[in-house]
Amino acid sequence: MWPRVWHFLSFGAPGVLVYVCFVLAPIGISFWYSLTNYNPFNPPISYVGFDNYVLLFQDNEFLTALKITSILTAIVVVVPNVLGLGVALLLDRPGWLYNALRSVFFTPVILSSVVVSIIWSRLLDNDGPLNAFLRVVGLDPPGWLSDPDVAIYSLASIVCWQMLGFCVVVYLAGLQGVPTELLEAAEIDGAGPVRRFRAVTWPLLAPALTINTVVLLISAFKTYDYVKVITNGGPGAGATATIAFNVLATGFDANHVGYASAMAIVMLLIVAVVTAVVLKLLQRREVDL
Amino acid sequence: MRWVRPSVAVFVGAIFFVPLYLVLANVFKQGARIASSPMSLPVPPTLGNVVAVLTRPDQLFWVSLTNSVVVTALSVIVLIVLSAMLGHYLARTRRTWTRVLTLILLAGLMIPPQVILIPITDVLRVAGLMTTLQGLVLFNVGYYVPFGVFVFTGFIRGVPVELEEAAVLDGASRTQVFWRIVFPLLRPATASVMIFLGVWIWNDFIDPLIILGPSQGTTITTGIYRSIGQYQADLGSVFALMALATLPVLVFYLALQKQFVKGLTGGATKG
Numbered sequence: 231m232w233p234r235v236w237h238f239l240s241f242g243a244p245g246v247l248v249y250v251c252f253v254l255a256p257i258g259i260s261f262w263y264s265l266t267n268y269n270p271f272n273p274p275i276s277y278v279g280f281d282n283y284v285l286l287f288q289d290n291e292f293l294t295a296l297k298i299t300s301i302l303t304a305i306v307v308v309v310p311n312v313l314g315l316g317v318a319l320l321l322d323r324p325g326w327l328y329n330a331l332r333s334v335f336f337t338p339v340i341l342s343s344v345v346v347s348i349i350w351s352r353l354l355d356n357d358g359p360l361n362a363f364l365r366v367v368g369l370d371p372p373g374w375l376s377d378p379d380v381a382i383y384s385l386a387s388i389v390c391w392q393m394l395g396f397c398v399v400v401y402l403a404g405l406q407g408v409p410t411e412l413l414e415a416a417e418i419d420g421a422g423p424v425r426r427f428r429a430v431t432w433p434l435l436a437p438a439l440t441i442n443t444v445v446l447l448i449s450a451f452k453t454y455d456y457v458k459v460i461t462n463g464g465p466g467a468g469a470t471a472t473i474a475f476n477v478l479a480t481g482f483d484a485n486h487v488g489y490a491s492a493m494a495i496v497m498l499l500i501v502a503v504v505t506a507v508v509l510k511l512l513q514r515r516e517v518d519l
Numbered sequence: 520m521r522w523v524r525p526s527v528a529v530f531v532g533a534i535f536f537v538p539l540y541l542v543l544a545n546v547f548k549q550g551a552r553i554a555s556s557p558m559s560l561p562v563p564p565t566l567g568n569v570v571a572v573l574t575r576p577d578q579l580f581w582v583s584l585t586n587s588v589v590v591t592a593l594s595v596i597v598l599i600v601l602s603a604m605l606g607h608y609l610a611r612t613r614r615t616w617t618r619v620l621t622l623i624l625l626a627g628l629m630i631p632p633q634v635i636l637i638p639i640t641d642v643l644r645v646a647g648l649m650t651t652l653q654g655l656v657l658f659n660v661g662y663y664v665p666f667g668v669f670v671f672t673g674f675i676r677g678v679p680v681e682l683e684e685a686a687v688l689d690g691a692s693r694t695q696v697f698w699r700i701v702f703p704l705l706r707p708a709t710a711s712v713m714i715f716l717g718v719w720i721w722n723d724f725i726d727p728l729i730i731l732g733p734s735q736g737t738t739i740t741t742g743i744y745r746s747i748g749q750y751q752a753d754l755g756s757v758f759a760l761m762a763l764a765t766l767p768v769l770v771f772y773l774a775l776q777k778q779f780v781k782g783l784t785g786g787a788t789k790g
Binding site: 240244245248253320321323328333340342343345358451490498501502 | 635
């Protein structure tokens with residue numbers, strides 16, 4: 231018995247302890263806050279039960295944030311996945327040119343989201359290079375970041391640009407794992423390139439699809455940095471305010487800690503459920519060779 | 520038709536490269552010309568922007584750089600030690616409760632930082648660590664332990680246990696076995712953890728913004744964020760600051776490119 235306890239204390243406990251202190255306990259505290267009207271500048275704290283949660287689902291600001299976050303997540307899960315597969319198929323050749331291009335596509339992945347945000351807010355500025363180009367071509371471009379109806383799609387595109395390289399690299403690795411014998415056998419059996427892709431390559435890319443989708447899902451859902459740096463939730467009333475953005479704005483700027491915590495707990499539940507379901511569905515597709 | 524693939528690849532790559540070109544061109548361009556012709560080549564090139572950032576009287580760049588280096592290095596070292604030991608413990612102790620513990624830890628991989636940041640500030644305030652680098656390092660360790668455990672447990676399961684058993688028979692203690700025999704075998708896993716957490720923590724924005732607070736020091740990312748508010752007009756400095764902030768990660772990436780991709784794709788292929 232004691233050697234086992236000692237083994238846990240010396241090897242397992244330190245890591246578990248910091249995890250408990252800085253992740254699990256804060257979730258518990260968040261839940262407790264969410265049942266109160268806690269506001270550090272407006273004591274006393276009183277217990278309000280699930281009132282915050284009831285309010286939340288009648289709160290247009292929150293429902294808008296939920297919608298904005300869903301749109302953003304849907305775009306960011308689908309677009310880099312699809313384009314990433316396309317680019318990976320395009321670059322799946324040996325040679326210096328393709329190696330160099332792989333590095334180009336991967337570079338945004340290692341950039342800070344703050345840097346990416348500033349670059350794109352220059353590019354998409356009303357008088358920025360993109361609009362200058364579009365006007366030369368004779369188009370009348372919208373205010374990519376200043377039009378409330380367009381801004382969220384601009385933000386989503388920026389996230390897609392940054393995440394694309396990740397998907398490309400994961401798909402390229404997946405493509406390396408497709409045995410050439412299988413492709414050759416399919417060719418001998420008379421399968422054309424499209425058929426070969428659908429019947430051989432695509433099923434074998436299932437693990438890569440799982441990784442990409444789950445990573446994109448988790449990172450899209452917590453989108454905060456781009457919103458904070460580029461639009462600060464605007465333009466207009468919360469046109470780009472994601473849930474993650476609203477949690478911190480409500481908690482730290484408006485000091486409604488109780489309410490913000492209810493929002494955080496709902497956000498956590500959504501991420502957990504959606505990730506678990508998506509992971510299960512995708513893993514069921516994965517085949518063993 | 521042999522030219523089709525390379526030309527399409529170059530064309531797509533070129534479009535994708537435009538935002539990166541914007542930085543490269545404007546770092547070496549005079550401030551006034553950045554606003555008027557952002558896409559032009561920096562002719563004649565100038566080092567003025569870089570020099571201006573490096574010699575700012577408030578030392579924003581140097582202070583931020585020091586903070587980022589300290590926070591990143593300390594967090595990564597502590598994370599490697601703690602998660603390698605915890606990962607080893609979990610991989611080698613196969614009981615129901617360690618399996619549950621592993622699941623609870625892995626669940627941490629998907630928890631958004633915004634969910635826990637509000638209580639974190641209270642936890643750190645109680646511990647007297649709010650607005651300190653130590654507080655940020657501790658938070659990083661707790662928040663990223665799941666990733667370290669995920670990489671190390673997966674890797675250790677593939678390392679034969681016989682080596683460790685033989686060393687125990689020879690009379691080595693558990694700690695000796697781990698540090699002298701197991702840990703050196705974990706080099707590839709350690710490299711992945713170092714690379715990923717190094718880049719994530721270096722680029723992290725929201726956590727240092729909130730934990731270090733508005734007045735107390737900046738990391739390289741929050742430094743850039745503060746600088747766009749301050750000197751909106753001086754775009755040259757903003758671009759130079761962004762380039763200088765990215766340079767360390769870029770060098771790190773280029774030096775370790777192979778391991779980078781290997782670590783990223785470890786799970787993408789079934790092996």
